[in-house]
Amino acid sequence: MKPYNKIKLPETREEWLENRMKGIGGSDAGAILGFNPYKSPYYLWCEKTGRIGSQPDSEAMRQGRDLEDYVARRWMEATGKKVHKSGFSYQSKEHPYMLANVDRLVVGENAGLECKTANALTRTRYDKGDIPASYYAQCMHYMAVTGMDKWYIAVLVLGKAFYFFEVERNEEEIEALIREEHRFWNYVKTDQEPPVDGTDSTSEALNQVFHPSDDAGSVIISDDLTSMLLELKSKQKELQTIQKEYENQIKDVMGDAVYAYSNHANITWKESVSKRFDTSRFKKENPDMYNRYLKKSTTRRFLIKEMKEEEE
Structure with a gap:
């Protein structure tokens, strides 16, 4: 018996974004584990609980979607394997908050393909076999949901090179990932804040969530x-x-x-x-x-000053 339920894919991107708020997707896995340099666990929690909107679509994200089919075709050309679109997203039966919207499924194998597009200035040494940790976590998440044996990653480094890798299923890592995702989703369900960290992403989320006012008063800090x-x-x-x-x-x-x-x-x-x-x-x-030509912008500036003891 399959470990997942099939869900018809949404017809619009707006519906897709809305569905992402109902659970944890593959691209969320890296953020939950602290591997995403652009989105911290706290930022993701603010998104999932509706405190802030989803991060705006960037040019890199747009190019990644537009070039997905090209990357898949390049991978088929390089490997001789065949892939197809699923037409469905997947929901774990055991952990219903775990969702998977996969790029491609590999014909004749119990495996999938993730298509990525990277900037030519990337510091990742793909030529040395390095894979970004967030990509790896995404593959493990998909295998956790679908029960598949392996996942392939194809990476187009714009204007530079094309790389592809194979990620084998690892039960210990999948169990560890499920524990962390369960912990995170419990924060979402209970509306309880996860720990804040020192990333710029968390600072950005805090600036969006909290808005000062003249009559806001003051609080006592530890x-x-x-x-x-x-x-x-x-x-x-x-x-x-x-x-x-x-x-x-x-x-x-x-x-x-x-x-x-x-x-x-x-x-x-x-x-x-x-x-x-x-x-x-x-x-x-x-x-x-x-x-x-002056353009007004508002920011919250954080300052801390040590209180000097008064001399007697």
């Missing part, structure tokens, strides 16, 4: 939190001073030299010419035009 943050800021300042000291020592040794080398690093110290728009002068000489 001394442990504030003292730890103040200590870290103090150490950061100290480390920056030490870093500058070492930089200056190297500059002193280099003198007029532009390049320097050691067993650990290549160093350059060269002149750099930059041009900047003189905003102050333009404002002074063209005040009306300056005001016409």
